[in-house]
Amino acid sequence: MKANGMLLFLLSIVISACQKDWLDAKPISNIVVPTTLSDCQGLLDNLLVNNLDDPSLGExxxxxxxxxxxxIPTVGLVEKNAYLWKVDVFENQPVDDWNIQYTKILYANTALDGVGKxxxxxxNIVEWDNVKGSAxxxxxxANFNLSQIFAKVYDHTSSNEDLGIPIRTTVNLNDRVGRGTLEKTYQxxxxxxxxxxxxxxxxPVRKIRPSKSACYGMLSRVYLAMQQFDKSLLYADSCIHIFGELLDYNKLDTTPIFPFNVYNDEVIYHRTLMSMLGLTHLSDIDTTLYKSYQQNDLRRNFFFKIRNGRLRFTGSYTQSYVGFxxxxxDEVxxxxxxxxxxxxxxxxGVESLNTLLRKRWKEGTYKEIKVNDASExxxxxxxxxxxxxxxxxxxxSDLRRLNKDPRIEKIVLSRFSxxxxxxxxxxxKKYVYPIPTNEILLNNMPQNSRE
Structure with a gap:
């Protein structure tokens, strides 16, 4: 594909995704499927689409x-409603957490369509495999992120009845896709x-690209959400075996406002959360949470700083206020x-935790956790x-799964405003966000109840 043709192709997708809810977009009859592996890789290396703006509604x-x-009056309507757990979160406003993820899926499906031809x-084996695997x-x-916001928490006793998310596997915008079951979504x-x-x-060649280690890390995350702990452990071990060492916070400089470099040695795969005003620039960290870090815990100084009289989170692996x-x-x-x-x-399990925390505490001050009781x-x-x-x-995602666990004390969240x-x-029920109204009407899908 010529460079100009690729540009028009990319713009057509971005424009269609931004104008209306993604599944409600007008069919684009002149979408051109990329014809070379280089074109396909270019789609997947588009940082602005693939690596930015993951859902922030959960946060x-x-x-x-x-x-x-x-x-609160200065943040957006959706942000305020999400913060206060309103039943009608969106009030007919565009739902970026939905639209942008399906744009990412469209890019992936377009690359898959191209490589399939x-x-x-x-x-070309290495390049071909990298394109298909990355897509x-x-x-x-993207589908996992959507499932954590717009579908119920996974429960093996009801996953074949609970509703999942629409799974799109083609680039045809005329395809009408139902929700299916949560079990099928995860599968x-x-x-x-x-x-x-x-x-x-x-x-990875570059940390904006996925790799085998990223797949293992992601499979560990998915299986943890499913509470299939044996499989989550298997893939966590596989990831750790490949990837390398944790950051030693003792070797980092506390002087910068944002002390962690983008693509630092601990990052397996780089993506950012959506930059919402309330989260990135106007929020204060919960003081109870802040006080839980002891003085010799280096995270206390790396993660938090007083800025303009406010307690801010500065520990993102994006080297900014934007969430990683x-x-x-460390997650693995x-x-x-x-x-x-x-x-x-x-x-x-305790030794695995000690391995992480040794790298987080001031050298010579960390006291090894020694616990034999499983609950403790x-x-x-x-x-x-x-x-x-x-x-x-x-x-x-953790709150959703832990509140379903009979071994864990239930967590009540509170806000005073x-x-x-x-x-x-x-x-x-408000742990599941509503699907955008346009999608429900267009595709005749059942809505998530919030009441």
């Missing part, structure tokens, strides 16, 4: 931050990731630790999980 509904009364021959990974990543995600695993290199939405090795170690403890190997060990690793992974879009106390109760 907005979580308990990592607060919006003070004086700033190119013969895989000895001279499958990107599609799986599509897992199948894409497993197929991609066999095609991608062990480590990708995969990093926490997956590993939690799963080992849940599967009965408390000693090994699980409580500790979940506490550290929250402290390590805040503002990454992970807390919402303008004289009113708001609560989000465990397993509340």
């Amino acid at each position: 907005m509904g979580s308990d990592n931050y607060i919006l003070k009364d004086k700033v 190119i013969d895989r021959i000895p001279s 499958l990974f990107n599609r799986a990543y 599509y995600i897992i199948d894409d990731l497993k197929t991609a695993t066999a095609m991608l290199p062990l480590l 939405g990708g995969l990093a090795l 170690y926490l997956n590993k630790s939690e799963c080992e403890i849940r599967l009965g190997d408390v000693k090994k 060990a699980l409580s500790i690793v979940l506490r550290e999980r929250r402290k390590e992974l805040l503002m990454r879009g992970i807390r919402w 303008n004289g009113v106390m708001y609560h989000l109760l465990p397993n509340d």
Whole structure:
């Protein structure tokens, strides 16, 4: 494809995605399928589409931050409604968390359509496999993100009845896709990731590209959400075996406002959360959370700084206020630790946690965790999980799954705003966001109940 043709192709997708809800977009009759592997790779390397703007609605509904009364009127309508757990979150406003993920899926499907028309021959095997594997990974990543916002938490006792998300596997905008079951949604995600695993290199050429290690890390995340701890542990171990060492915070400089470099050694795969005003510039960190970090815990100084009289989170692996939405090795170690403890190997699970925390505390001050009781060990690793992974879009998924776990004390979220106390109760229907109204009307799909 000529360069101008590719530009027009990309613009047509972006314009269609921005004008209306993605599934409601007008069919584009002149979409040109890329004809070379280079064109396909160019689609997948488009940082603005594939690596930015992952869903922020979950983080907005979580308990990592607060919006003070004086700033709430200055944030967007959707942000305010999500923060206060309103039943009608969107009020007919565009739903970027939905639209942008389906744009990512369209890019992935377009690349898959293109590579499917190119013969895989000895001279192009590596490039061909990388294109197909990357497209499958990107599609799986977007579908998983959507499932954490717009579908119920996975429960094996009801996953064949619970509604999933629309799974789109073609570039035809006229295709009307129903929701299917949650079980099928997760199976599509897992199948894409497993197929991609066999095609991608062990480590990424660039950290905006997926790799075998990223597939393993993502499979660990998906299986953890499904509470299939043996499989989550298997893929966590595989990822750690490939990827390398954790960052030693003792070797980092606390002087910069944002101390972590983009693409630092701990980053497996780089993505960012959507930059929402309330999350990125107007939020304060919950003070109870901040006080849970002890003085010699280096995260206390790396993650938080007082800026203009406000307690801000500055520990993102994006080197900015924008949340990190990708995969990093610390998350994988926490997956590993939690799963080992849940599967009965408390000693090994505690040692996995100690391996991480040694790199987080001031050298010579860390006291090894020594616990034999499984319940106590699980409580500790979940506490550290929250402290390590805040503002990454992970807390919402964790809250959903942990509130379904009979072994875990239920978590009630509370906000006090303008004289009113708001609560989000465990397993509340508001843990699932509504699908955009246009999608429901156009595709005759059932809506998520919020009441």
